[in-house]
Amino acid sequence: MINNLKITAALIRRSRPDFQFKAFNDSPITPLNKPLQECKLAIITTGGIHLKSDIPFYMKEPGGDCSYRTIPYDIEDNAFRVSHKWYNHKFINSDINCVFPIDRMREYARKGVIGALSEKHYSFMGHIYETGPLVKNVKKVGDRLKKLNVDIAFLTPT
């Protein structure tokens, strides 16, 4: 795996010579302090999803666009767009759930597997070289999720 990592980093440095992966030795842990059946869940994706009415993620930002978009829980299949040029959109355009599993989570909420689905979910465009602004915006999303009384965030890359 170390070799894979070195190869990947070398590939990224072709377009971004100063790039280094962010690495930490610790893991912050927030224990789940109640049963899953009582928890409110939000999805966070780095798939660059947004509503058609939103401003698209900006693909020409040198360090990567670190902003985020809010996705309502009742988003319909034909109401979203993807602004993310580093993956093939044919899969998500065929089934949003292979990136943003909103239908599955609605089912789990309906069946009582989880307590509730958040009214709001969040999307970033994950092709980011400069992560400082990302961290600042993630903290804002964390504050928003706390205000929504969300207990769990389920995250997907692309």
Added chain:
Amino acid sequence: MLCNQSVGLIARYIEKSGISTVCTTFRKEITELSGAPRIISVKTSAGKPLGKPGDIKMQRRIIEAGFDLLQRNIDKMTIVAINK
């Protein structure tokens, strides 16, 4: 590829804000650098992290592995691999 770093960093800082996270990845060796505490490592690929479009069985398998992991008492980064 970078999405797998970003998703881990987002999990890390959401967790710091007091919300439990579970993070899926198809490049475990990248995501684990972030220190995200609960990681589901999947054999999928860019654009379809939860499997092929319409593969509801796989979507449920990955999500439910996440639910199981969330309910475990962990004291360090814990990675669950889904190999197919």
